[in-house]
Amino acid sequence: xxxxxxxxxxxxxxxxxxxxxxxxxxxxxxxxxxxxxxxxxxxxxxxxxxxxxxxxxxxxxxxxxxxxxxxxxxxxxxxxxxxxxxxxxxxxxxxxxxxxxxxxxxxxxxxxxxxxxxxxxxxxxxxxxxxxxxxxxxxxxxxxxxxxxxxxxxxxxxxxxxxxxxxxxxxxxxxxxxxxxxxxxxxxxxxxxxxxxxxxxxxxxxxxxxxxxxxxxxxxxxxxxxxxxxxxxxxxxxxxxxxxxxxxxxxxxxxxxxxxxxxxxxxxxxxxxxxxxxxxx
Amino acid sequence: xxxxxxxxxxxxxxxxxxxxxxxxxxxxxxxxxxxxxxxxxxxxxxxxxxxxxxxxxxxxxxxxxxxxxxxxxxxxxxxxxxxxxxxxxxxxxxxxxxxxxxxxxxxxxxxxxxxxxxxxxxxxxxxxxxxxxxxxxxxxxxxxxxxxxxxxxxxxxxxxxxxxxxxxxxxxxxxxxxxxxxxxxxxxxxxxxxxxxxxxxxxxxxxxxxxxxxxxxxxxxxxxxxxxxxxxxxxxxxxxxxxxxxxxxxxxxxxxxxxxxxxxxxxxxxxxxxxxxxxxxxxxxxxxxxxxxxx
Numbered sequence: 001x002x003x004x005x006x007x008x009x010x011x012x013x014x015x016x017x018x019x020x021x022x023x024x025x026x027x028x029x030x031x032x033x034x035x036x037x038x039x040x041x042x043x044x045x046x047x048x049x050x051x052x053x054x055x056x057x058x059x060x061x062x063x064x065x066x067x068x069x070x071x072x073x074x075x076x077x078x079x080x081x082x083x084x085x086x087x088x089x090x091x092x093x094x095x096x097x098x099x100x101x102x103x104x105x106x107x108x109x110x111x112x113x114x115x116x117x118x119x120x121x122x123x124x125x126x127x128x129x130x131x132x133x134x135x136x137x138x139x140x141x142x143x144x145x146x147x148x149x150x151x152x153x154x155x156x157x158x159x160x161x162x163x164x165x166x167x168x169x170x171x172x173x174x175x176x177x178x179x180x181x182x183x184x185x186x187x188x189x190x191x192x193x194x195x196x197x198x199x200x201x202x203x204x205x206x207x208x209x210x211x212x213x214x215x216x217x218x219x220x221x222x223x224x225x226x227x228x229x230x231x232x233x234x235x236x237x238x239x240x241x242x243x244x245x246x247x248x249x250x251x252x253x254x255x256x257x258x259x260x261x262x263x264x265x266x267x268x269x270x271x272x273x274x275x276x277x278x279x280x281x
Numbered sequence: 282x283x284x285x286x287x288x289x290x291x292x293x294x295x296x297x298x299x300x301x302x303x304x305x306x307x308x309x310x311x312x313x314x315x316x317x318x319x320x321x322x323x324x325x326x327x328x329x330x331x332x333x334x335x336x337x338x339x340x341x342x343x344x345x346x347x348x349x350x351x352x353x354x355x356x357x358x359x360x361x362x363x364x365x366x367x368x369x370x371x372x373x374x375x376x377x378x379x380x381x382x383x384x385x386x387x388x389x390x391x392x393x394x395x396x397x398x399x400x401x402x403x404x405x406x407x408x409x410x411x412x413x414x415x416x417x418x419x420x421x422x423x424x425x426x427x428x429x430x431x432x433x434x435x436x437x438x439x440x441x442x443x444x445x446x447x448x449x450x451x452x453x454x455x456x457x458x459x460x461x462x463x464x465x466x467x468x469x470x471x472x473x474x475x476x477x478x479x480x481x482x483x484x485x486x487x488x489x490x491x492x493x494x495x496x497x498x499x500x501x502x503x504x505x506x507x508x509x510x511x512x513x514x515x516x517x518x519x520x521x522x523x524x525x526x527x528x529x530x531x532x533x534x535x536x537x538x539x540x541x542x543x544x545x546x547x548x549x550x551x552x553x554x555x556x557x558x559x560x561x562x563x564x565x566x567x568x569x570x571x572x573x574x575x576x
Contacts, residue, residue, distance in 0.1 A: 065344055112371060118342060123366050129332045130367055133339015137301070140321045141343060161363075164332035171327075 017049045017087035019220065023248045023275055025083040025096070031268040033079075033100025035108055039258040041080035043184040043217070043243040044151060048077075048084040050223035051149045051180065057088060060116055066143035069118050069134045073127020074153035074182060075109035082106055082114070090116045125159025128152060128179060132165050135177040147231065148177045155187025158196045163208070170209040175234045178227055182217065184245035186256050205238045217241025250274050282419045283380055283437055287311045289423040290348055294319050300427070301340050305333045305351040307380070312350065330355045334363035334375070341373035346427065352386075353379030353436060357398040368432050369407040376426050377434045382412070382467050383514025384543075384558035385439040391547035394558070399491065400519025402434050409433040410492040412466040415442045418449075418489045438468035439555070445470070445487055451498040456484035461573050462506035464499075466491060466521065469512050472559070472566040476573070483573070491521060499525075500532055508537040510572055512564060514555070517542040541572045 022045050030038055051070055059067035072081050082099060085091035091114065098104035105113045109122030118134075121127050131150040138146045156162065169177050183201060185192055198204050202212045211233075213226035223241060230237030245259075246252030249271045263271065291314060294300045302315050303324045316323045322345075326333045330351065337347040349356070356379045357364070368375045379398060386393035399410050409431055413419045419437075426433045445452045454474075456462070460482040463473040470487050477483045486502045486509075488494070503509060503525075511522040517540040529536050543562040552558050559565040563572065 069342070119338070120366070120370055123362055125331075126335055126363065126367055129335020129363070130339040130342065132332070133336035134342050135339070136324070136336065137340040137343035137345050140301075140345075161331040161335065164329035165335065168326055168329065168332055168336065 016053050016220070017084055019045050019049060019218070020248070020275055022049065022080070022083050022087055024272065025086065026079050027249070027263070027268060027271050027275070029083065029096060029099035030079050031263045032097065034262045035079060035100040036260045036262050037076045037079060037108060038249065038252050038261070038263065039186070039246040039255070040074065040153065040182070040184070041077050042247045042249060042252065043245045044074070044077045044080050044182050045084070045247070046218045046220045047151060047180055047182060047223060047241050047243070048080055050220045050227065051151065052084055052088045052090075053220070054149065054224055054227045055147055057090065060090065066138060066141060066146055068147040068149070069131065071119050071127045071131045071134070071148065071150045072110045072117070073121055073131075073150055074124065074156050075121030077151070078106070078108055078110045081110050081117075085116065124153070124156040125161040128162050128165035129168075131177055132169050132174060135169070135174040136172055138176065139174070144176055146176060149227070150177065150179045152179055152181050153187070154181055154183040154185060154192050154201070157181065157198070158187070158192075166205070166208045166210070170236055173236065175230075175236060178230055178237060178239065180223070180239045180241055182243055183240050184243045186245045186254065186259070188259055189256055201240055205240070210236045210238045212238050212240060214240045214242065217243035218247060248275055282413065282416060282439075282441055283311060285416055285419050286378065286423060286435070286437060287315070289420060291315055291318070293423055293427060294322065297346070297427070298322070299344065299346045301345040301347045303333055303337055303347055303349045305330050305355060307351040330359040331363050334360045335367055337375045338363070338367035338371060338373050341371070341375060346374055346376075348376040348378060348423075350378040350380075352381050352393070353395045353398045354381070354393060357401055357434070361401065364402070364408070365405050369405045372407055373432060374430050375432045376423075377432070378437060379434060380437050382436045382438045383469070384552070384555040385468075387552045387554050387557060390551070391549060394548065396515050396543050397519065398515075399434060399436050400515055400523070403492065403519060403524070407432055408492070409490070410436070411490050412436045413438070413489050414465075414467055414470040414487050415445055415447070417443075417446045421448050436467060440468050442468070442471060444474055450488075450490040451495045452487040452489070453498065453502050454485040454487070457482040458505060459507055460484060462486060462502060462509040463512055463569065464488065464509050464521065464525065465512040467514065468555070469514050469564065472564070472569055473512055475566045476569050488521065491524070494524065494528065496528065496532075499528070500534065503529065503534050503536045506536060508539065510539045510541050510569065512541040512569055514559065514564060515542060516545045518545060539572060541569055
């Protein structure tokens with residue numbers, strides 16, 4: 001049976017995006033677009049909701065030059081990013097339906113060709129340096145309080161450029177810059193600890209001069225609280241979000257293959273069922 | 282030449298608060314004046330070229346016009362992906378000032394020889410490429426670049442060459458019609474001028490800007506000469522020889538092209554000066570004459 005999943009209709013934007021609804025949207029566009037990256041999209045849903053809920057979206061909509069910046073450095077979580085953007089009103093639903101399809105601007109990695117996306121990423125280890133440039137530039141323009149939130153993967157931080165950027169941020173005390181690490185413990189084909197074991201991760205960031213906040217990465221309130229605390233204390237802070245790769249889709253949870261595999265009809269039905277949703281509505 | 286370009290930058294920064302200068306811990310006795318005058322628009326990012334380019338892209342995102350300075354080798358190859366992804370894909374107008382062209386760092390060894398920089402950047406769209414040959418051209422170069430909304434790479438040679446005294450992107454110094462034509466850029470123009478001084482039938486075409494190529498003026502020159510020798514301190518397969526071979530074919534010009542350039546290798550033998558390598562690879566005055574008149 002071929003399913004035609006419906007992307008949810010527009011939401012009441014006065015209510016924060018619901019993780020379960022976002023996951024349904026992610027499943028829908030991945031399935032429709034025959035796209036991969038289910039695992040790394042599902043692990044960051046709550047992180048993205050927290051990030052977009054922690055900034056003034058009106059400034060972003062107005063494209064205010066001194067607006068807060070959200071940089072998605074692990075660009076392969078595009079499906080989740082675009083889904084959350086749709087749920088918070090930054091991306092039109094009809095456009096979202098074109099994800100990963102011929103002629104669309106919505107590729108499998110985030111693109112600045114999409115309105116309100118600050119920077120195209122995909123090759124890893126780029127976003128934090130760009131975010132540093134945004135933060136120091138905003139400070140030079142007298143807007144040092146404007147937040148620059150950066151989403152990185154725990155596999156991504158094996159890139160040396162990430163640590164160049166962290167040293168730079170610490171030296172210049174870029175307190176408006178807040179890196180959030182999706183610590184789902186799987187990089188590409190296996191667990192991060194099998195490849196480059198950085199445990200305890202907290203010590204790595206602490207050693208570079210950052211206050212480290214470790215939170216349940218599937219708890220929106222906890223993530224937002226960590227961001228708020230760093231802001232309030234005006235300190236160099238990193239938020240390590242402990243997450244589950246593939247969260248919400250039992251057969252994909254902690255399974256590296258779901259970095260790459262796309263959903264079959266059967267997979268899609270099973271995933272939707274797991275999220276408590278009837279398929280094919 | 283570096284000093285003149287940096288002076289022009291200083292003047293521009295006085296007038297334009299969007300210009301932001303960054304260095305990867307290079308430019309002693311050149312950058313301090315900028316640091317003192319414009320502390321909020323000066324950054325030494327340290328020995329971290331990937332971050333240098335990423336930070337520059339972020340500065341563009343918030344409305345600045347970054348000008349970046351370090352040794353060409355580190356500026357191009359070390360952070361090639363950052364230039365491609367963070368600058369070129371985004372169409373950000375970052376100006377890349379690269380020093381030590383070709384064999385300018387001669388005795389420092391092959392890691393510091395740079396016969397393959399602008400050719401690598403040539404593979405990336407959205408970046409203009411300049412190889413200034415004289416002070417007259419260098420003086421107005423920064424203004425020229427900053428008047429364009431694009432990224433640019435400047436390959437700054439060591440030396441203070443007064444000739445050719447022209448600020449044009451392309452300078453044609455005629456010899457005799459249908460005589461040999463030497464085409465060059467950067468410091469390699471100097472041996473070409475010496476050859477021309479001894480053999481007045483030789484014409485010289487100086488290309489201060491390699492991308493976009495001024496196709497009309499270069500085409501005009503190539504139509505006047507049945508054969509041209511491209512003299513460069515860069516590997517020919519990605520350098521001006523390759524670029525002009527494509528151009529001649531596409532334009533059906535029928536001009537024969539010859540390369541006078543380094544062998545495509547990384548040389549482990551120490552030379553005390555750039556001239557040692559130019560001699561070794563037949564790109565010096567004598568080598569050019571030998572290429573023109575093999576017998």
